Amino acid sequence: MAKRKTIYSVEPKAYEGMMMLEEYLNNSQLTPIHKELIKIRTSQLNGCGYCLDIHTQDAIKYGETTRRLFVLAGWQESELFTEEEQVILAMTEAVTFIHKGGISNELYAKAQQLFSEVYLAQLIMCMVTINAWNRIGVATHMKAK
Template sequence: MEKRIAIDQLEPQSFEAVRALEKYLAQSQLTPIHKELIKIRASQLNGCAFCLDMHTKDALKYGEAPQRIFLLDAWRETDLFTEEERAILQVTEEVTLISKQGLTTATYETALKALGENYLAQVIVAIATINVWNRLAVSTHKPVPHIPTVL
């Protein structure tokens, strides 16, 4: 993969601005697992290897079951996710893929009922934030740290 600019080094204030959103989310009501599900699912949709590597590891640290991470891309085909998580994942997909149809009224109403206004607002901010990180990492080919593999 070709080497590209390192925005975090060239324009560190830009990264600080996004980190301010992360600080807000750290004090929000969102559970660590919900935040990681959002980050992983958006990163899957955006093809962000750097963020997938980071957030699957973080999810495991927070106690997420490996099976749920493995099946996250097919969440509709399993009963492993709660009603709230299913609403979060649907919102994540529609906001991440906003150019397709945006956040539909049906999804919005389902999420509002399942999550409430404040939690839904925090979910949307979390989705927007990971999408910023994904776009920074993908457009600059941010490399995934290599870990020695054991065969």
């Protein structure tokens, strides 16, 4: 596989725009575990090894258990995730596979019951942002070190 230039080295202004989204998320109300579950699950679905490496390490730093990380890909068959986390993970998959219809009205209504309008908006922004990062990582063949 040929080495590719990083977006940062070629177009630092574009990378700075992505970093502004990360700064927004860092200052949001989202819990660190919610953010990392979104980032890890999205990265699993998109096959971004670079992001998986970073975000699983971050999740552990924030107190996530390895057990939950091991079963995250099969979260629907696990009782290890709260109702809120299950809704977040379902939304994450719906946003990542947006071409399959996006977030259903039923799922969105459930999210509205569990989260404030602001928190829900921030969840969606987190999902959108990590999908963009995954596409950058996969397109440029970023590798975990």
